[in-house]
Amino acid sequence: MHFFWKRLLGTIPSLIGVVLVTFLLSHALPGDPAAYFAGPAANATSIAEVRAKLGLDRSLPVQFLHYADDLRQGNLGNSLTTGQPVLSDLIERLPASIELTFFALAFAVVAALPLGVWAATRPDSIVDHSCRALVSIGAAFPTFFIGLLFVYLFYFLFDIAPQPLGRLNEILYTAPPRITGAYTIDSILAGEWGVLRASLAQLILPSVSLGMFALAPIARITRAAMLQALGSDFIRTARASGLPTRKILINYAFRNALLPVTNVLGMVFSFLLGGSVLIEQVYGWQGVGAYAVTAVISSDYAAVQGFVLTMAFLYVMLNLVIDLLATAIDPRVRFES
Amino acid sequence: MNTLARNAAHAFGENRLTLVAVVILALLVLCAIFGPSLAPYDPLMTDGAARLVPPSAAHPFGTDALGRDILSRVIVAARLDLGMAVAAALLSFVGGLALGAIAGYFGGWPDRIISRVMDTIMAFPLFVLAMGIVAALGNSVLNVIVATVIINLPFYCRFARSEVNVRREMGYVEAARMGGNTALPVLVTYIVPNILPPMMVQVSLNMGWAILNAAGLSFIGLGVRPPTPEWGIMVSEGASFIISGEWWTFVFPGAALVLAVFCFNLLGDGLRDLLDPKRRT
Amino acid sequence: MSALLAIEELSLVFRTRHGTVRALEDVSLTVDRGEIVGVVGESGSGKSVMAYAALGLQDAAAQVLGGRILFGGLDMLNAAPDVLAATRGREVAMIFQSPRTALNPIRKVGQQIADVLLEHTTFRGAALRAQVIEALSRVRIPDPERRAEAYPFELSGGMCQRVMIAMALACSPALLIADEPTTGLDVTTQAVIMDLVREMSRTSRMSTLLITHDLGLAGEYCDRIAVMHAGHIVEIAPTVELLARPAHPYTRQLLASTPTPRTTIADLVSIPGQLPDLRQELPACRFSARCERHIPLCDERPLPWTVVAPGHAVRCRVPL
Ligand SMILES: Nc1ncnc2c1ncn2[C@@H]1O[C@H](COP(=O)(O)OP(=O)(O)O)[C@@H](O)[C@H]1O
């Protein structure tokens, strides 16, 4: 297991870089950071107050040390719009975003993998061409536009989806007691099946629309990787050994194709975390993305900064998971490290 | 040259879609250049008597909540949307090429620093980083472009770096170096011209993504301010009328976005086929 | 007694975007029980295509125009897929060039052998594992218990080829098809692998179809040799006879271009010209463009077989 620690250590430069960038964004830019932090309603005295309080009158390295020390203590400052510490604001909303992103990823993977495999096993067939068409079209639709189209189609026209007003219809249901913060999990833990159903109903459209954009790259790479795997020598060996088609497809071709797929997952998570901001906006989802948009518009800088930092941290950790996944799939990666 | 011609025949002949994409993009570029004179109405002119009119002969794309003609707004918006994307793509192309060439040619500590910076950019979910940059620099169109440039930079830089790295060892480059040329002339005359074609493919493949990013930022209210016509913000303005069924308010600007991105992607694929048929997937 | 493998007048083409590739024309070949038969010819002459067809593994673009392949009475070109799958790996097995890529890179080699045994035998659990180890030790892989846990990238090329042979022989097949089994291996490993193949066929009365571009190699290990050129079998004879009295001009050129212990590099001549483009209209004798003995009669169809000695046939109008 020692390569696990190696990989974990490998994230440290990324994390330092992330902290440095967020620091530079807030402290070293043209313009007056104190004015940003004080908010739009501030006057000269309150700005000066903020400046002194944040230590902005000191040298950059000193400021950075203070900044890093604040982070160590979990102090991300206070939000101007909610009046709460940014950290507690984020912690309150993060489960909603993670739940949405997770369901979107699950949808994208569950739809894209079989599609790519299917297309690859029938090159130049109708399935293959539809897969490629879907991939090119999917890659051209802005996430927010898909989200709105779905609302129009499935809520307004066909009336089969609930109103896009957030995570739960709060008139009919009350949120389950908070344990993890994800409504689906908490409602299962509390045994409130009606709430579970209702929160799943609210989840479907946003996660499918968010997942659509991730579907294209996954399906594309699955198809290409499967085609390559199916054309390789060891598949020929397996066929010459009389192994059954299903085993060849799954144990031999698909498992080999999974490595390139995990390699695009990093990009896919980048899309998903970015896209979730837009989808939360469309569906009134009370996650960190919607929080950040409000913060950006109202120049609530501490909140934006906390959001960027949190998402970057999450992303670095997801990349670590992807790395570990790749080593689990391919012994050669383990060997190289 | 012969193979290039053959590949062109393949890219355009067998793949009619590339040709279609080129034609549509040409139309969009026309809109971007001559937009204001092509538009049937003034894109900013409100008309209290014709609010939320569905598509009709007078207003093929209908009108929005203030009675402005959506067709005109969609046409005029092409300049801003394509302008932002082209500016961002070109700037990150130039910047990425320069940084990547330095990193790939000199190696050593310039390479380490540049690569580290690019890795750090890539450690962020890119759209989130763009939001943070715009928030920090200030909410303006220029800063949306700056943010888009920064998040695109690593792709060009890494690409240029590896291409330059391969080429600096090649015979003709070695010869030029032996002949007493210093780094800059060698890079500019012997290396860069050779990596331009594959970089152009990268540009057109990235173009669609740049459009999506800029539109996403304006959708959440960054950069472009109302009443400026821009596809992303128009979709966002139209969103409030979905619940009441006035679909045309967001569908047409959204469709314009999709069309532009789709065509750039097709063009990118076509160009790649043209220059590098092997890499086709 | 009928032959174990009989390829009868097989003609096969590939329909591709760039035209029809006439890969095999009127190819006939038999392999008897316990016999080692070599197929020799330049790269591109259709040896692999024939081998795959013998397993019923031809590419989707392939189209059989005529002829058939009988393996122990089973029609390999028309048998049901599940019958074919049950035959492959158990009755007839194949090993390939470049053993490193021929093995699944992310599966332990022991597991890959176990996959084959699972499919064709009733061994399970500990007995299966014992069988895998047994298969590995039969090809004299040292420390088979540990090697069974290795991934292909952890083994040398020669070791991978031994694993391939172990896998091919795991179910004691009646026929082994070896397609360039030693190409890409160093000379010493080459001899070790070939000795192993010969020993296996001698001890278990297994037949072997050895495909190679190296006439010297075939001459050393085969009982009979068929010479292939551009999709035609041009000459077939017992090894000693063929090496001593080649009757086809192509065979003679092959011989002249093959190093032996007594020749030096300077003595070697390369074969003039190149294989004809199989997508074009081809003459009756596909060697005619490269042949100095070519006469007008050569272009007349059909090109007949001439028996020059018992078991020695040549497809040439003007044999040597
Ligand atoms: N799947 C295929 N599609 C088209 N042509 C093929 C295919 N496989 C083999 N060929 C052609 O058939 C001829 C014989 O190939 P092959 O049997 O691989 O030669 P070799 O004797 O070197 O094994 C070659 O000209 C090759 O190009």
Ligand SMILES: [Mg+2]
């Ligand atoms: Mg071959």
